[in-house]
Amino acid sequence: MTLKQLEAFYWAATCASFSTAAERVHLTVSSLSKRLVELEISLGQPLFDRSGHRATLTAAGERLLPQAVELLRRAEQFRAAAGVAEGPQGSCRIGSGELASITWLPRWVTALREAHPQLSISITVDIGEALAQRLERGDLDAAVIAGRTARPSLRCTPLASASFVWCAEPQLARGLRSLDAAAWEGRTLVTLPRGSGITYVLDDWMARAKAQPEQTVSCNQWGVVAGLIVSGQGVGILPTGLARGLEHRGRVAVLPSRYKLRQLDYSFHFRNDDPRPLVQVLQRACVATADFGAEGPFF
Amino acid sequence: MTLKQLEAFYWAATCASFSTAAERVHLTVSSLSKRLVELEISLGQPLFDRSGHRATLTAAGERLLPQAVELLRRAEQFRAAAGVAEGPQGSCRIGSGELASITWLPRWVTALREAHPQLSISITVDIGEALAQRLERGDLDAAVIAGRTARPSLRCTPLASASFVWCAEPQLARGLRSLDAAAWEGRTLVTLPRGSGITYVLDDWMARAKAQPEQTVSCNQWGVVAGLIVSGQGVGILPTGLARGLEHRGRVAVLPSRYKLRQLDYSFHFRNDDPRPLVQVLQRACVATADFGAEGPFF
DNA sequence: CGCGTTTACGCCTCACGTAAACATC
């Protein structure tokens, strides 16, 4: 039994497939498979059930996984205690919601690269639900997602909050003193698709205002959403910073409402039991740079 | 960093020399040395100071050793949880005080061999102090020693108690109604050398009786002590079982005394932090068979 | 037939032991 075998066990058990796990441990699928078989032989019993299309954990595997994680965690502690200057090398995969991606994601990446020049970084921008799923599958190492995950296999720590305001093209906003349920009659909502973090904010407002927009246009990019609002397609939510910038240039009007839009709390998400110091590194850089502030997007 | 390297680290750090440690991990000294260097390289700092004649732990090594032990312990727990039927193979070295060696040591060895036929066993019989020292140096895996060790690097669990009686050759005993301080005038004490467990019993009795034998004859074997007593050389302590047997055959007389001889509690001794399941195996067999009972020696 | 996993095989590194060298007491 070796630590490498246990690492392979952990990733193979928690990733969507052996191929994903193989990437994590920098091995080919073939070698990973063999490494797992070696472990099973040394333990005297199978950890995976290979009868189906994809390998699943046996009862024994299920039972031993948390203990393997504990052991790997100890090993990392030991390495840390030895002061191993582990410049995490290789590649990491981070995910980000779109709003974060157009505000402070560049700062995150900059901090990360400054601290660890060896690290090659691959970024996935998507809506929160998709990112969470990719984290679970093992496709991502960490992600910035709005809200706090309910998935037991993931953990998160709070980062920063984004605030939003209702906006419309100035011409279209002229007839709107304040936004309420009645205002939606004949008007179109411009927003992001379901599953994105803004959904929480929107649902909350709609519930309190007892409103129901007749028509909806959605796009998974804030830039496009802003563009649609600016071009008078409808009324929509924009991040405060972005809205102020557009308002300053006379492109949109910010609409008051007796119902306040909730803040959206972003959190750093990562796998519950990921024993790699890499995760700490990612988190540190992320926490240090996360701030929606009042600023608009960098573009 | 591998588990094997950490094992090597543990043994090299806690044994008297690399050669002793090398035997423990079934390696040549040369290979052990290289394995340790590999670990030091992977940790980025030396664990041993080789400037002197013998390698000693550096400050870093001292600091990391307990953590390495903890890690190894976890690894063993994991193996155990996986139900690895580790028939401990190879050899083990056990130590035993002489009294245990002539009473139930054979039963211990029998139980051990029955449970683990693969195990080759090497036995060292010596006085307690010597055994404790050999345990510390890494020359022994476990030992049965009278009393409880004060050495912090060793641990022990109670086994069984031996009781003793004063004896003398019947002719010589005729003038002795009861043994007290006065009785020692002109008489010789026959006993085991200092450092053996019986020392505690003897010192205790002498202190309470305020006695001081004029002359002492000692030998490190109970059989010889008994022989000396039988041949009228002096008065001495014998294990109850042995004494009753000799009394039954009219070879000695048991001497009463108003001061009771203390029992001698034997304990199973082993290295504090030895992570090997072997130790548990040895202990189980030992506890199951340890019993001075009323029986005499097997010979 | 696609996807996920294992087997076959050649390659090369790594870890071992023997033997000699080195260092300390």
Added chain:
DNA sequence: GATGTTTACGTGAGGCGTAAACGCG
């Protein structure tokens, strides 16, 4: 010189990747 540790070097096993085969959906 005895003891303890490291270096040099030849050898063999183990772990890797490529490529092909297998098996389930």
